[in-house]
Amino acid sequence: MVSKLAVVMTPERAADVCGPDARRLIEEHFEATWAEGGLDDREVARLAAGCDVLLTSWGTPHLDASIWADGGGPKVVAHAAGTVKKLIDRQVLDQGVTVFSAAGRIAWSVGEYCLAAMLTLARRLPRFDAALRGGGWKQKDFRGGELAGRSVGIVGASSTARALITLLKPFGCDVVVYDPYLDEARAAALGVRTATLAETLRCAFVSLHVPDLPATRGMVTRQLIEAMPDGTILVNSSRGPAVDQPALLDHVLSGRLLAALDVYDPEPPSFGESVLSCPNLLLTPHIAGDTTEGHLALAGYVLADVVDWLDKGVRGPSFVDPAAWPTAA
Template sequence: MPTRKPRLAALLSPERAADVVDQATRTLLQERFEVVWATAEHTIRTTSPTHPAGSARPGTPAAIDPGAVAELAAGADVLLTSWGTPPLAKELWVRGTGPRVVAHAAGTVKNLVDPAVLELGVGVFSAGPRIAWSVGEYCLGAMLTLGRRLPRFDSAVRAGGWKQTEYRGHELAGAKVGIVGASSTARALIAMLKPFGCDIAVYDPYLNDQRAKELGVRTTTLEDAASAAFLSIHVPNVPETKGMITRDLIENLPDGAVVVNSSRGPAIDQQALIEHAVGGRIYAALDVYDPEPPTFGEDVLRSQNLLLTPHIAGDTAEGHLALAGYVLRDALSWLEAGTRGPSFVDPKTWSIAA
C-alpha cells in the first residue's frame, strides 16, 4: 500500500501564493503533499486596519475570508499560512484532532495562533529567521548609507552643488556598533558585520556570555550599547521594550551617531530621536514608526539626516519567494523525524519572541 501523502491546506490567496511560493517549493508541494489551494472565492478585500491583511491598497493581495478557514482546513495535516491569513481559532483543534503543523510563510505568529495550540503538540513554524536575513541587509545598508552621509551628498548634486567640504563620511570598519536585542535579525546583522572588524556590543538580558562568545560579540549594558557610533534596535514588541530607548539615551548618543530602527516603533522615543536628527546632531534610519503610517511635518521630510522607509526592511523579492519553502522543509523534517529546524517556534520562548 502506498503511503498517504499528508494533506496541506494553503490558507493564502492566489496573489499571496505567487508572492511567497517559488517554483521549487511548488514542485515540493506537488511531490510530498496533497494540496488544497485557496481560490479567489475564499478571499475578501478589506479596508479595516485591524485585519491581518491591512488596508486594501492597490496591489495588496486579498485576505482569506475567516469564514472559509474551517472548510479549507478540514482534514488537513498541515496549514500553510502567510500575511492575509486570519487568526486560527482554537476550535480547529477542539476535538483533539486538527492540523499537526502550522507553517507560517511570514514573520510573527503571535497574531495567528493561540499559544495554547503549541501546548497541544502542534508544530508551529515561522519564516521569521529567513526574513531576518533581509532585515540584516537593510540595517547594514542603512549604516553604510548614513555613515558616509550619502543622502546629503546626493541632495547636493541634485541641487547643482558639488562637494560639501564641511561634511565628511565615516567608515564602519573598526567602529563600535551597539545592538539592542539579540534577535534573529540582530544575529543576521552580526554575521554581516564580521568583515568590518567592528566592536559589537550587545545589550540583551537573555544573552549569556557563552552565546555572546559564539556570536563573536560582547555583552554590555543598555547605556554602553547606546554610546556607540552606530546603534541598531532589534527588540520584540512586548511591554518591557516599550520606550526602552529613552530621550536620555538619545541625548547621550555621540555627535554624528547613526541609529537604525527596523524592529518596532514603540521601542524608541521617536520624538526625541527625530528632534536630534532634524537638528543635525545625529543620523537615523527608521523603517518602523509609532504610529504607522506616520505623519511628519516639512522639517522632518526635508531632513538629510533621516532615512525614512515604509516598513520594508524584510521585504525583498528573493526573500519573499523563499518563505514557504523555508518553513515547509522544516515542517517535513518535523513530521518525519521530529526534528526542530531553525523555523520552529519554541513554546518556551513564546513570551519573549517577536
C-alpha cells in the same frame, strides 16, 4: 503515507511567497489543497478539515481554536511570514500542534537593510545626493565616514540581530549587544560582547532589534538619547514604540545624530517638512524585511523544516519554541 496540506492564503499571496522550491516540496511531499479566492472563517475551516499541515501567510485569518476541537485538526502550522502571535493563540501549541515561522528568513532581509542603512548614512549619501540635485558639487569642508573597525551597538539579540552580526563580520567591527536574555556563552559564540543598554547606545552605530512588548516600549528614552555621542547613527527596523521618537527626531534635526527609521509610532507617520527634508534622516515605509527574493523563499523555508519534522522529527531553524513565546516578536 502522503501528508495532506492546505494552502490557507489567497492565490495572490501564494504567488508572492511560494517560489519554485516551495512548489517542488509541495508536489513531492504533500497532497495539497489551494485556496481559490478570498478567505473567511468558514473557508479556513473547510480547508483545514482533514488536513495534516496548514500553510499560512499574511492575510490568513486568525486560526480559531475550534479548528482543533476534540483533539483533532492539523498537527502542523507552517507560517510563510513573520510573527505567529496574531495567527494563533498560545494554547494551540499546548494541544500538540507544531508551529514553524519564516521569521528567520525575513531576518536576513532585515539584516541587509540595516547594513545598507549604516553604510548609506556613514557616507552621508543622502546629503551628497541632495546637494547634487540642488546644483552643488563636492563640499570641501565635509566628507563621509566608514563602518569598518567602528563600534556597533545592537539592542536585542533576535534573529534579525544575528543576521546583521553575520553581515558585519567582514568589517571587523567591535560589536556590543544588550539583551537581558543573552548569556556570556551565547555572546561568545556570536563573536560579540555584552553591555548595558546605556553602554550599547554609546557606540558609533546603534541598531534596534527588539519585539513589541511592555518591557521594550519606550526603552530608548530621551535621557539615553541625550547621552549618545555626537554623530551616532541609529537604525530602527524593529518596532517604533521602542524609541522616544520625538526625542530622537529633536537630536537628528539639530544635526547631532543620524537615524534610519523603517518603523514608527504610529504607523504610517505624519511628518512636517523639516523632518522630510532632513539630510541626517533616512525614512522607509516598514520595508526592511520586504524583498522580492526574500518573499519568494518564505514558503520553501518553512516547508523544508516541516518535511524534516514529519520524516525525521528534526526541529529546523523555523521551529517556534513554545518556551520562547513570551519574548518572541
